[in-house]
Amino acid sequence: MSLPPDWRGVRTLAPAKINATLLVGPVRPHDGRHELASVMQSLTLADDVALVPAPPGQGGDAVACPGVTGPNLALDALVAFRAATGWDAPPLTVRIEKRIPVAAGMAGGSADASATLRLAAHAAGVDDPALLQRLATALGADVPHGLEPGLALAAGAGEALERIDGVLPGGLVVVPAPVGLSTPAVFRRADELRPPRAADEIAAALGRLRAALGDPAGPRIPDDLAANDLADAAVDLAPVVGDHLTLLRAAGAAPATVCGSGPTVAGWFADEAAAAAVADDLGAHGVRAVVALPTRGAPVATIPAVPA
Structure with missing residues (x-):
């Protein structure tokens, strides 16, 4: 699971999500979240996310996201992936070019975390969708959807997904x-x-x-x-x-x-x-x-x- 010496990184898009339907049900006693009935649709409005080698002197993994400060769920995703898989690659940077409005209700931070999990799995050669699903669910209810951007019917608090072929029109x-x-x-x-x-x-x-x-x-x-x-x-x-x-x-x-x-x-x-x-x-x-x-x-x- 090591990286080649000439490895320069991997990149992907992290599409925004819109809830075409969002119906709010009762609170779940075990975690305090509401039960939902939701239709989630990915959009062409998307962040650009890359996983690249850290620059010299960076002591550990980090996120570079110009214009956005504070904790970042993408870094949490990379930390969780390393812990779950034992991946021992050298320090990395998650580089994010934001296009999704911040704190906008479009799951931009969750999309970035989803993208980071996909990038880390690709770089580490890990093909385990069930593992990524577990990690995504632990990070937040909106994160699992971004593992396979597209159209989905969501239940639970949003983490129980049924993937749907096609996209909504318009x-x-x-x-x-x-x-x-x-x-x-x-x-x-x-x-x-x-x-x-x-x-x-x-x-x-x-x-x-x-x-x-x-x-x-x-x-x-x-x-x-x-x-x-x-x-x-x-x-x-x-x-x-x-x-x-x-x-x-x-x-x-x-x-x-x-x-x-x-x-x-x-x-x-x-x-x-x-x-x-x-x-x-x-x-x-x-x-x-x-x-x-x-x-x-x-x-x-x-x-x-x-x-x-």
Whole structure:
């Protein structure tokens, strides 16, 4: 599991995730997390993540992510991988070029951790999906999805995944907000505003979503289940979220939704061209907007050696 002397690293994309459906059920007594019924879709909006040799003098593994400070889940992922496998490669750097808005409800940090696990497994020659799943689940409920970017139906607290062939149709306009929201705070406020859905309602929703995602004509979501139960709480805590939802709905988004626990919002449009037109119009009025498409897959590539 050692690295060749001329090894320069590996890289991959870490796609953002949108919850096309996010229904919140009862709290699990064993860990305090809510049961969910969620549809997770990876997007072309993605961070660039590389695992490369550490520069001289770096005493251990580290993360280099310009513009982002503080603890990084990607480093936790690399530490956990080494501990689980005994991988004794020399110190490494996880190099992240951020494109996903930070603390935006789009699982950017989780996606980076997922990508780091995939990169480390590739570099170490470890082919053990079950191991990576266990490590990802321990790191956070959103991390397992990024091990195989694409479309998935999620139960549990988001870690129990059923991978779905294909992607959801349409194009998205993603609108970040210049504020931050704490995920635990949003869940607490959601519980205060409305009791969580009952367990049988969550189970019924999972059944309907499973059938719709398996539609022979292509994956889809029933209109009444294209909802985010955290949206009202996010709007209550950060009114700008509601302003952005209003803008997207006025532009014809069907639906417009809060991304995860916010504060980023996204509007679904018929295709990339329609989404691009709306994003251009919003930009002309001073509202930052990014076009993203549903996607699947994020292969790992070896960084080529510099020619002699």
